[in-house]
Amino acid sequence: MTGAVRRHYPDFHHMANIWTSWVRDHYLGLYPWTWIQFESADLPGPFPFFGGVDPEVAASLQEAHHLMQSAIDTAISDVFAHRGPLDDPERRRRLEDAYAELVQSRPHLRAHIRCGRRPDGTFQWEYPLDPGKSATMTHLGLRGFNAATQQVFPFRFNGASASAIGKFLGLLDGTHTVADLQTAVENSGPGNAGDITRLLENLKAYDCLSVSQRSSIRAHWIASTQDRDVIHLGHAALLYRQQEQFFLFDPWLMPWFAEMPVPSLWGSLLPRPAAIFLTHDHDDHVDPRTLLTLPKDIPVIVPSRKNRRKLYYDYPALLRELGFTRVIELAHGETFPFEGGCVASVPFFGEDPCDIEMPRNCYLIADRGRNTLVHVDSGPTNAGRSALTEGVIDDLVKRYGPISTLFASQ
Template sequence: MALWDRVGLNQFVGLQPWVWVQLESAEPPGPFPFMGGVTPEVVASLHEVHGILMSAVETAISDVFARRTPVDDPAAGRRLEDAYTEVVQSRPRLRQHIRCGRNPDGTFVWEFPKDRQKSAVMHYAGLRIFNAATRQALPMGLDGPRSRGVGKLLGCLNGTRTISEIRTIVTTAGRDAEPLLHLLEQLDSHECLAVTDRSSVRTQWLDATQDRDTVHLGHAALMYRQKDRFLWFDPWLIPWFAESPVPSLWASLLPEPAAVFLTHDHDDHVDPRTLLHLPKEVPVIVPSRKNRGTWYFDYLSLMRELGFTNVIELAHGEAWKFEGGQVTSVPFFGEDPCDLALPRNCYLISDRGHNTLVHADSGPTNDGHSAIEDGVIAKLVEQHGPIATVYASQQQLKEIRSYAAHASLSHPGKWLEVGENGFLTNQYLSELMQHAQATLFVSYATGGADWYPDHLSFMFSDRNPARTSLLTAHWDPPESLRDVLAASGRQYHYGQALDIVRVPASGQVQVIQKNDVVSPLALYQLDHEVPPFFKGAPG
C-alpha cells in the first residue's frame, strides 16, 4: 500500500535524521572525479606515472630522515624528472598522453594536451539507503540516468512537504515515477520516514535568531539570516550517528536555504551527501570557470547529477544580490600545495552597511600571493567599508607535494618540495584583520562539533588532545591570536557549532555561544517524540 493511501494527505513527511542516501557511480570514478581542463584519459596517465614512482619517492624521503642527504638536495628535482621520463618513455600508452624529456640545454620539458571543454563527469547508476538506527544499508539500482529525479525527491523529504505534495512529485515525474515510487516504498518499509502533524523547524530558527545573525553550523558551514531568509555557506552536515554517537545537525533540522554558496572544491566544503538532500530549486553559487587556468572543478556537472536546476557561476568581483545588499565573490588564495590554481571563491556578505567575510581556508600561496599582498582586502574595504567580522581557518598545514591529493597533476621535479596546504599563521591573520578594519575574528573550519570525524589532519576535537598536540606541536598556538588581536582592540572567538554572531542596533558585533534551543535533539523534539532507542542516551 502506498504511503499516501494509509496516512493523512495533509501530514508532513521527511527522512529521519539518522537516515541518508548516497548515490553510487556507474563506472570507476577515476582519480579525480569532476576535475576539468584535461581529458580523463590524460589525467589517468598522469596519475599512473605518479603511482609507479611513489615507492622510489618514499625511499628518497627516507634518505632525508636517515640523514643520508640534505633536505634541500639540489639534485633531487633533476633525478625525479629523469625517473619520470624513464617511466613514460618505457610505456607507449603513457607516451600517447605525456611528452617529457630534456632539451639540449638541459631544461626539462613536461607537456600534456589540455581541453577546456572536458571533465571527469561521473554518472550514477544506483544508490544506497543508510539507516544508522537499524544499522542497515540497502542497495537499489537505477535504470538509466535517474539521479536527478532521486535528488529532487530527497530534497523534498525534509519534513516541510505534505504527503500530498510528495505524491504529486512522484506521480508527475514521467519516466522517473516508477523508480521514485520504489524508492519511497523502500524508505517507508525500512522505517526511514517520519510522518508528523506539523513542521516547526523554520519557525524555531526564526525565533532563535535575528536579522543579520550568522550561525556556525560546524566546521566551515555557516548560515546567515537575511531578514526572513537564510543563506548557507559550505554546508557539510552530518546525519545522526553517521560519524559519532551523538545527534548532529542534518538538513531536515535547518530552515531551507534561500541560496547555497560553495567556496572551493574540497570535500569538506562541497559535500555531495549534504547537497543531495537539499531542495533542488535552491540557487547554488559556485566559483566560475572565468577564473580558471589549466584546471577547474566541474561544479556544473556535479550539481546537475545531484538534481540542482539553478547553478550560478560567480566570477571574482561579481555579486549575487538581495534586497538591501549582496554577496560578492572574492578571490581565494592558497590551500594549493601543487599550485594548480583552481578557481575558488571567498565571499563578502554586505547587508545594509554591515560586512562579513567568509574567508574559509584561503591564505598565502607558495609564491607569496594572498588577499593582503594582492590588494584584495584593501579594495573590498574601499568599495564596501570596514569588514566587521572575519571567518577564517587557523590551520597551518605544509606537506611534501608528492603526498598532496593533486600531486600527479603537478610538475614532477617539485614532488620532493614542500607546499602550503592552508598555512595561516597568526601574523597573517592579524594583518588580515588590520587590513579589513575588522572587530571580530572567528576561528572556524577545523571541526567545532563532536559529530564530525576526527581522523582528518584539519579536524580537532577534545576527544583526542594527544593527537591534536601531535598535529599542531609546531604551529602558532591558535589561542595566542587572542592576545595579538586584543592589543589592537579586536576580538577573537574560537567557533563552535550553534554559536551565533549577532549585530545589535549599536553595530558592535557580539557572540552568543552554543544556543541550545537549536541543538539537534531540541529541534527534532519540536515535531517528534524521542525515539525509544535513543532515550537515556547523552544529548
C-alpha cells in the same frame, strides 16, 4: 544480547499503495540518522568532475603519479630521517629523470604525457588541455543507510535518472505534505515515477521517514536567531540569517550516529536556505552526501570558469547530476544581490594544490553596513600571494567598508 541493536526487517508485501500509508496533509521528511549516497556503475576515475583535460589524459597522469609514489615517499623519508640534505639539487633531477623514463617505457602514458630533459637542462612536462572536457560521472543506483538501526539497503535505478531521484530526495526536508510529494512523483516524467515510488517504499520499510502534523523547523530558527546572525554548523559550514531568509555556506554535515557519537545538525534540521554558496573543490566543502538532501530548486553559487588558468572543477556537471537546476557561476568581483546588500565573490588563494590555480571563491556578505568575510581555507600560496599581499582586502574595504567579522577554517 546486551547492547545489541534491535533490527527491523522490511516487509514489502503491504505496500501496494505507499501513499495510503500516511495522512495526506501530514509532512514527510528524512530522519536525521538517514543518509544516502549515489553509486556509479563503474569505479570513478582518478579525478571525478575535474575539468579542462580529457579524462583519458587525467587517468594517465594519475597512473604515472601512482607508479612514482614509492620513489617520492622514499625521497621525502630520506630528508626527514636526515639521510639526505633538504637542499640537494640532484634529488629533483633524479626524480624528474625517473618520471621521464617511466613515461617513455609505457606507450599509453607516452601518448598523453610529454616529458624529458631539454638540451639546456630544464625539464619538460606537458599534457594536452581541453577546456570542453571534464571527468563526469553517471550514477545508476544509490545506497541508503539508517545509522540508528545500522541497516543498509542498495537501490538500483530502473530507468530513472539520478537527477530525478536527487530532486525528489531534496523534497524530503519535512516541508512538503504527502499530497504534495505524490503530485511531484506523478509529474516527475516518464521512467522516473516507478523508481521514485520504489525508493520511497524502501525508505519507509527501513524506518528512514519521519511524519509530522506540522512543519516547524523554519519557525524555530526564526525564533531562535536574529537578523545578521552567523551560525557555525561545524568545520567550514556557516548559516547566515539575512532578514527573514538564510544563506548556507559550504555545508558538510554529519547524519546522526553515523560518524560521530554526538548528534549534530543535519540537512532536515536546517531552515530552507535562500541560496547555497560553495567556495572550493575539496570534498569537505563540496559534499555530495549533504547536498543530496537539500532542496534542488535553490540557487547554488559556485566559482566561475571565467577565473580558470587551465584546469577547473566542473561544479555544474556535479550539481546537475545531484538534481540541482539553478547553478550560478560567480566570477571574482561579481555579486549575488539581495534586498539591502549582496554576496560578493572574492579571490581565494592557496590551499593544495594551489600551484594549479583552480577557480575558487571566498565570499563577502555586505548586508546593510555590516560586512562578513567567509574566508574558509584561503591562505598564502607557495609563492607568498594572498588576499593581503594582492590588495584584495584593501579593495574590499574601499568598496564595501570595514570588515567586521572574518570566518576562516585554517
